[in-house]
Amino acid sequence: MKPRVGIPRALLYYNYFPMWEAFFKELGAEVVLSDLTNKKILDDGVNCSVDDACLPIKVFHGHIINLKDRVDYLFVPRLISVERNEYICPKFCGLPDMVLNSVRELPTVIDCTINLRNSYSSLRKAVLDVGRLFTSDYRRIYMAYRKAAQNLKFFEELMENGATPLEAMRGCHSAKGEYRYPIGLIGHPYNIYDNYVSMRIIDKLRDRGINVITQDMICSTELDRIARGFSKPMFWSFGKRIMAASRYLIDERQARGIIYLVAFGCGLDALVGDLVERRIRKRGIPFCLLTIDEHTGEAGIDTRLEAFVDMLEWGGAKECL
């Protein structure tokens, strides 16, 4: 029987899933996904994690509970850093420990460490460590990794062409509708693309004929170019992308407004959000900060979105500010 590897549909699922899916499949494992986020997953997560953790971490715990009885392995990598001199977030450094100490009766947890802060060699080690669980053939592991890396590249290209991760995973390009004008939607990928957490914010905006551009739909080299202009290099990879995207969207894509979706309790968003907001407000561009947590009611978010879009459409920003 094929070994079943469980991948929770939370956190970096939206950034790296196509890569690990290909990797595990090439090694002869079956990939099992948790269900899409729903009320039960959220409630389970809230109940078993510490109360002041941020929303995405609680959601992640919920997905682990949803998945743990159906699989032989749980894939919870320890992602310390994915780029030189940068980190993701302290909670990602301790994610496997948080899960192991809060959820009982877990299957084997694959918690390889990926730390590219100082060198790229840890990726090689992580890939080999994970691969060895399934085969002793190094060549096969290497080929699986190559396939995985190709998949990731293809996936990222689709996103840079305007597809959301969920669309890109289905292999389709973005729904090319007749959009009237662009606005920027920025925030952590696991907040904006999780349809339950974000309450389908992208679909709602697209339904109103708005071209939604997220930071993942912008070419990475452009973002890096802008990030080099920061007064101090930003050491959080996501924070850097968010901040660079907000500048790029205003300066080079003429976005009419920016929506920043933050999760309650997110440490990065608290600081990055403030820096982004100050800059955008000085430019006189409409800005909307939407905070989501486990209690957020959909009606409240809808009202704020509608008000924001109406404001954009009734004669521009100046009159409303």
Add this chain to the structure above:
Amino acid sequence: MLVTFPHMGNAYIAMKSVLEDLGVEVLVPPPCTKRTLELGTKHAPELACLPLKLNIGNYIEALEMGAEVIVMAGGCGPCRFGYYAEVQREILQDLGCNFKMVVLERPQGNARDFVKKIAMITGGKNILQVLASIKRATRVAVLMDELESLCWQVRPREKREGTVSRLMREFHSQAVKTRGSGKLAILIGEYKNRISRVETEEKKEVLRIGIVGEIYTVIEPFVNVSIAEKLGDLGAEVDKSITVSYWVINHLIKEALHMHDKRELREASYPYLRSFVGGHGQESVANTVLYKRRGYDGVIHLLPFTCMPEIVARSVLPEVSHRYGIPVMTLVLDEMTGEAGYMTRLEAFVDLIRRKKEMKELYEERILSGD
């Protein structure tokens, strides 16, 4: 050029000493008060952590008194502290404050930048002079922490309650007025003498409680509502896992020279937390284990609301507490913290560990007498 810096417990003594030895005019911001906090919460982002808010309050109060240059530390993540200075500068600029901010951080490749910044504050002093005064200030920080830990030992045993606290208040009001490392060292020595002469009841049974957690909340008495003092009055001897001198020696000096030996910490935290998580998260877990090994009766874990590294520590601490059989209480601090609520929890915790200790002793007695 009047230089100021944010408060963190008794850290101002070391900062003052290093700058004054270099001939810099120093303005120590007024101690943190309710107004400091209110100014901070008003201008800082809502969900930012508490130290950032109090820093802003310190700056505003110091700038009102005429400070011109702010000296602040930086970092390279993943804790938010590394980006504090950027956010704080933006906030103060938007408020229309007139100031210059110098951020001191470990140079990443470019050491010349660091030297230039130091030269700017000190008005072009020789680097050897700077190093010598850093060395003297480190000595002052060590002395200061010795004085504090003496207080923690004497306070639960003193005959007339409140003597130590009164002496310490006197000390701080004099320390602000004292200039230079030499005089500060003498002042500290004098008070060390006076406190060690305080009348004590040697036979009194005291509990031993270790304090772990995020550095600012552990060190700054305004934020932790003087937890060391309160526990002392409740008859418990306190030890803090992180002090100013520990931070200066291990994080600023040894880390820069790659000499910081973390083996003991890693070994102690490994079964629960296997990786560095920024800030002092791993230390919190490791020190809880170490306190148990050193025979402490309980541990209190402090963190500011939304602190990222300590949330990771917090989620594994229940397991540590369970496996080692050491009571751990977590206190989350924010601008809403009420002193009365705090006091109740501390009293309850002390009662609990006292009872636990008594039960254990009773049990052991029984075994010995063969009942």
